Amino acid sequence: MKEIALGFVAAIVTLIVILALRRRAVDRRVAFVRQYSFPYYILEKIKSQYPTIPASHFDLVAAALRQYFLIAHSARNKVVPMPSKVVDALWHEFILDTREYTRFCAGAFGCFFHHTPTASSTSSGAASLSLEETMILACTEEGINPKHPSRLPILFAIDEITQIPGGNVYKLPKSLGRRTRGSQWADSGCGGSACGGGGSDHGAEGSHSCGGDSGGGCGGD
Numbered sequence: 001m002k003e004i005a006l007g008f009v010a011a012i013v014t015l016i017v018i019l020a021l022r023r024r025a026v027d028r029r030v031a032f033v034r035q036y037s038f039p040y041y042i043l044e045k046i047k048s049q050y051p052t053i054p055a056s057h058f059d060l061v062a063a064a065l066r067q068y069f070l071i072a073h074s075a076r077n078k079v080v081p082m083p084s085k086v087v088d089a090l091w092h093e094f095i096l097d098t099r100e101y102t103r104f105c106a107g108a109f110g111c112f113f114h115h116t117p118t119a120s121s122t123s124s125g126a127a128s129l130s131l132e133e134t135m136i137l138a139c140t141e142e143g144i145n146p147k148h149p150s151r152l153p154i155l156f157a158i159d160e161i162t163q164i165p166g167g168n169v170y171k172l173p174k175s176l177g178r179r180t181r182g183s184q185w186a187d188s189g190c191g192g193s194a195c196g197g198g199g200s201d202h203g204a205e206g207s208h209s210c211g212g213d214s215g216g217g218c219g220g221d
Contacts (some may be wrong), residue, residue: 002129032107033069038062038090039100049085050164057162064158065090069108071137071155080130083156086164092117136176146176153213 043058053061060208064087072080095101095115105113129137138153138166151157152172164200 029037029108029110030070030073032131033066033073036066036104036108038065038094038206039097042093042097042100043090046089049089050162052165053086053162060154060161061086061108061158062088064154065094067138067153068157069113070141071134072113073136074137074141075129078128081134081136083131083168083170084158085167086159086162109123132176135170135173139176149173149176166192 037116040058043062047053047164064084068080068082068084068087068091082091092115094104102112105111135153135156136146139149144150144151144153149172150162156168156170160169
């Protein structure tokens with residue numbers, strides 16, 4: 001009986017240690033995303049697609065992409081839709097720099113964080129966040145009260161800030177998390193093809209958003 005009790009205690013201790021190591025690994029990856037500086041030449045490349053964006057707004061676009069990657073961590077195994085067209089364009093340019101993007105993914109997620117269109121997610125049956133759930137996580141990340149948001153998080157505001165043609169524009173919702181329809185706070189952009197990233201990778205260092213699926217929402221491929 002004593003041996004059984006000792007075995008049970010040992011199993012509990014082992015589980016606690018494993019969970020602590022996983023939490024530490026996730027915290028390390030989140031810190032990597034927060035501290036990462038996107039190469040300036042990648043930011044400049046979106047000028048070819050959106051030449052009207054002033055250089056003073058590059059840092060804001062980068063901050064919105066950083067917020068998207070942080071949301072991916074919070075979403076864990078679920079696919080995250082991309083609400084912004086300009087951020088999606090920056091993500092595309094980032095991926096084209098294969099070596100740097102691979103290095104970023106290794107530090108941020110522990111594996112390659114894929115970008116694919118909605119159709120891939122639909123066919124694979126991957127669980128996806130709704131656009132509203134994504135906004136809730138974006139608000140939480142930015143320190144905005146999602147129940148009564150005072151402003152839009154940067155990921156949802158950036159298209160209007162940069163004034164890109166055909167950008168996704170969102171109204172400020174009175175509240176979130178009450179199953180409100182997206183049409184009540186999205187002026188445009190919700191529909192058509194969309195991009196996202198997510199999935200799962202369960203390794204020795206923990207579970208985190210990563211994989212080859214994508215979610216619905218706003219954004220273009």
